[in-house]
Amino acid sequence: MPVMTPGGFAYPGTSLAFKTGGWRTQRPVHRLRAAPCHVGCPAGENVRDYLARTADGDLQSAWEALVAANPLPAITGRVCDHPCESACNRGHYDAAVAIHNVERFLGDEAIRSGWAYPLPPVKTDAPAVAVVGAGPAGLSCAYHLRRLGLNATLIDRLPAAGGTLRTALPGYRLPRSVLEDEIARLLTTGIRFLPHTALGREVSLAELQRDHAAVFLGPGRPRPRPWDVDGRTPRDLHPALVLLQDWVALGTVPEIRSAVIVGGGNSAVDMARVLVRTGATVHLVTHEALPAAGIPHETAMKAALRDIRQAVEEGVILHVEHGVHRLILRGEKVVGVELVRMKKLARADGHYETVPFEGTETVLEVDQVIPAVGQEVDTLGLEALLPTGGLLPVDGFGNLPGHPALFAGGDARLDARGTVSGAVGDGYRAALAIHAQVTGTTQELQGEPAPIPVGDLTLNYFEPVPRTEEALLPPEKRTGAAEIATGLSAVEVAAEAKRCFSCGECMACDNCWTYCPDLAVLKTREPAADGSHYLFNYDYCKGCGLCAHECPVGYIAMEAESS
């Protein structure tokens, strides 16, 4: 007979023989729910996952989880307007997690440490897909095709990959070295890259379609949209995109004393900031409002609020909800503009219309007017698809209706987000659809799962922790292409990652295990099949619901017993 010590473990005679689980009318179940950051990320990043790995100190696996969706984290960590942070449930509690800083840090660490992208070996006999345009959409699509085991040939009309990131993004937002390093690493993963190869010039769409199982089009919008005021334009008109491209490539712009820049997007704001750096007096005129809570997306400036704020700090004079009413010309040269207050107003049919208000005219004396009123697709090589210009209409996976093997994404598609992360996401989804089509599997278009609302968390169990804000270069030191945002240190990044509420996913906090009055929650040494660290022992669970009610992250749901 075994010797029993106090507290020794014996089965006979204990109440374990009595299965209280039979009392239950409802049972707790683990239910993984979508996090708002994940749903909110246009690139489809599983933010909660890589924050958890970062909090655990496993930076490489965090980066691998990140690049499972977005191969360009060092870039997007800098230039994305991070809708993930706007969606973050922590924003309802103290302040959103600084996700973009974690993303940027992981991207930089990968470059510094030379971590290899987690990709399968190249199979020469795998089906080949052509990707047109090496901007963020094309790079993302080619990478994800490689990740899914297909071969990708990426072509671009320019001598190097990067698209708008390379041609028009100033170094103070995205240092050139980061761009070069991240793209160079991406292009050595087995993607076949053909520079100096323009669609409609070196190769036709028909040829690409003939030689490849599918074609992805990510041509972007490289051409400035024409602009005039009542049919008149100054003779020395320079669109912002052209000046910006010159400055990014050569570091110079024409000497301008004072200018009005027309537009509310990133090109307008960057153009203004570049001219301010040369000592010019710069006015930014847009009929849109500052982005803010309660301002409809349609009527807000398209540039990120962060960048607009920095532009104002640097000396850009902002005229929101204004428009250029008239050009004051001496001969064909601008000497001033007449501004008028304008507003984008919703009409009865829901469309927005810009309305000028009579009697609010003012005059600005300037020697240049620089339009930044949007860009267009270059239809060279796409004449068959866009005979009259415009944008490429696609479904949720980037497929062009009526062309089963033709896909598109990025700025050239209809209803594009117009952001780098949006383009990366387009490339990702199109790659999934192409893979499904080429391999003969079906790619179900899944609706976005509803993210878990903050009300489904139990916030008692969290403590306020201030968000770490990255230091910004002071405005007087912002010269040339010096990067403005300085990022966070490894220690600060770890602290930010630990601020994550882990909305909707178990973080092994032990609460269910601690509060079960019936010891019906058992803790596992290794993660259980569902990834949590706990199992419900339904032999004894009485279905009281305490664990679900007290779960900090909303991972436990009560389901009615079928009985």
Place this chain on the structure above:
Amino acid sequence: MNTLHDLRASQPRFQGLESGHRACQGCGQALAARLTLEAAGPNVALANATGCLEVFTTTWPDSAWRVPWLHSVFANAAAVAAGMEAALKMQGKDIKVLALAGDGGTFDIGFQALSGMLERGHNVLFVCYDNEAYMNTGVQRSSSTPHAAATTTSPAGIARMGKRHLKKDILSIIAAHHIPYAATASVAYAADLRKKVRRALQVDGPSFLQIHSPCPLGWGHGSELSVEVARLAVQTGLFPLIELELGALVGAMPIREIHPVTDYLKLQGRFKHLFADDARAREELAHLQALADHNIEVYGLQGKAPDTLDSEGADSVRRGGLRSA
């Protein structure tokens, strides 16, 4: 043997109270007893007064206890524990004795035996699972039932708004015995509860722990709300978490955000009558708020700055778990 069975036998905590006990769903007392035993560890022996805890843990022929356990009558858990302690001392065994009782077996029926045990200085931890009425026999009022709570023997109706009298201030009476350690705890603050059990067992001499243990059936709230109700009792100031040494106040858990008592009361059926459109109800609500305000004042419960051990910080969780006090 199946895997769940193996897993149960290798949990990284001491399970002095085992599954299969017959407590109601969401029982605060079962949770409190489980947490107490987790902290007390295997080297203990229990004397258990008659009451819910005794009944639901030891339905013949099974026992939910994994430690030596003795059932006393309602009145004499403290006396039995005193005898056990003396006998173990005679045998030279270093085994801690715990007396377990509900509020009936502590405040009322078991009171003189408790007072005697404390007075004689036995090395016993007396744990009172305070669910504020005689729940085992069908929710009759005890001297621990709070003012204005409805029970079957203090019903709310035309004559009065629930219990006419006040909740007995048992801890002040315990304090008058000048024992080495006495404290209150709550099932909503598990780490704090376990810490107090360990402290109580470290002292040489009698110690006393009163644990606020919601009873879904008797209090009239959903079984899933037991912890939330207990937490609000602390956060409103109605159940202060305090520690006494030799009768003197040595610690109180500060409240970071003081909730109005209605936050606590409105969750419970036993206070439902206080939310009727009735002048007497409004007066009783004001009275209960005044009692909470009084507690906050005399124990200095208002937190001055956020603290990791205040009413918001003491229950914070972290990734990876295994929080300890």
